[in-house]
Amino acid sequence: MTGIDREFVGLPSPALGRAGAGGHPCQGIYYTPSGKKPKTAIIASHYNVDFSEHYMATRMAERGYGFLGWNTRFRGAEHFFTLDHALVEVGVGISWLREQGVEQVVLVGNSGGGSLMSAYHSQSREPNIRPAYGRAQVFEEALNLPTADLMIYLAAHPGRPEWITKTMDPSVTDETDPNSVDPELDMFHPDNGPSFTPEFVERYRAAQIERNHRLTAWCKEQIDAMSGGPARDRIFSMPRTWADLRYVDPTIDPSNRPTPLCYFGEPKHANYGVFGVGVMSTLRTWLNMFSLEESDCVAAKHLKRMDLPMLVVQPDGDMGVFPADAQGLFDGAVSTDKDLVTLKGDHYFVEPVDARDIVADTLADWLASRTVR
Known part of the structure; x- marks a missing residue:
């Protein structure tokens, strides 16, 4: 060798x-x-x-x-x-x-x-x-x-913007409460699947995009509100980022991957945990790395x-x-x-x-x- x-x-x-x-x-x-x-x-x-x-x-x-x-x-x-x-x-x-x-x-x-x-x-x-x-x-x-x-x-x-959007949980109703959930958009609610209907997948993906845009708008508002003050940025947390439908439904984008599973183990457990991509960020970094509107x-x-x-x-x-x-x-x-x-x-x-x-x-x-x- x-x-x-x-x-x-x-x-x-x-x-x-x-x-x-x-x-x-x-x-x-x-x-x-x-x-x-x-x-x-x-x-x-x-x-x-x-x-x-x-x-x-x-x-x-x-x-x-x-x-x-x-x-x-x-x-x-x-x-x-x-x-x-x-x-x-x-x-x-x-x-x-x-x-x-x-x-x-x-x-x-x-x-x-x-x-x-x-x-x-x-x-x-x-x-x-x-x-x-x-x-x-x-x-x-x-x-x-x-x-x-x-x-x-x-x-x-x-x-990063596309990946985080497809794995962020769109059922979050309150970014400050990791347990807040809209059951109609909850991929872990048994009434929704898996397997997931095309109609649910469409609504779910649209809601994920909307959450990304909502966070983008909030980050901009926070930065703009700081203008003229001594603080220019702040740290914030983003809950529930292990919620890609493909983690639990092998019929979506089929491959030989095991399901239900994600990089951090059982998807629901991971989703409600504190480990993951993008769970902590500054306002400016979130815009620069994860925002669908702002990130390159x-x-x-x-x-x-x-x-x-x-x-x-x-x-x-x-x-x-x-x-x-x-x-x-x-x-x-x-x-x-x-x-x-x-x-x-x-x-x-x-x-x-x-x-x-x-x-x-x-x-x-x-x-x-x-x-x-």
Whole structure:
């Protein structure tokens, strides 16, 4: 088996200085075949998940590629996220790879990282992301980002606003009361399903969108009301974010996923718990990351600029990223060199036992004819 070298990388951010304790805001680990400097390297990053020890890192290094598991300063702190700053910090990692002699950079958008890396490529081609609500312009360094050469989507969903909307519970009647519920929109009420009728699905999806818009309006009202005061933002919580109908109804967007189940276990238990995406946020970050109206953390608009060779890999048993998501990424991209494959596995290909090696082989085979080594 090929030996692997690992190098810790800590770099400053154009947006934030080094911490007093010594840590750099941008950090990751670079994996390479032992003693070699690959000409092609992968970079994987996410909105808030630590990718420094990503499960593909050692596997791709064993197959001859560099792999930078890269974190912006928002790892573990998505409630402070701002897209333009994150894109700049992804660019810091790409610039570092170029300095190591890398000739071809491969963007890997895993899970939520799919829309993040889509936005990165789109912005590097032509600046287009909007300033965060209440700001006059985007961060200047986000107007001139280093470019990449190829794109891989790995169990990627279409974007934070779309994902959170389809998993937020529209039966919430009072955002300050996690037990408030409208029974006519409650997916867990036995009178409603599963299986769910087309009419219920339509009403449910419309109510989810309405909840997103309602939260957007409330965030704007709160920010505007703070104008002129010493406080410019505030933390708030959003209850019940594990309520996608697909968690319990396998007939909607069919796949080999187990039901009823979501990433945090039994859906109703998870939905009424305190863990999940978007459960805590600042007003400005919610608008910048989750709002259907305000956020550019989406893939759809950026896929119109996705002209890179592109591979979409979808797990057949994913409980939170579904076949329609993968097909949407594939169909939406303007690239003329694109492929979509579905492989056995869950969201992170933990199972079956050889799933991750099969993914690595699939990526390496696809890259082989498109890259230099």
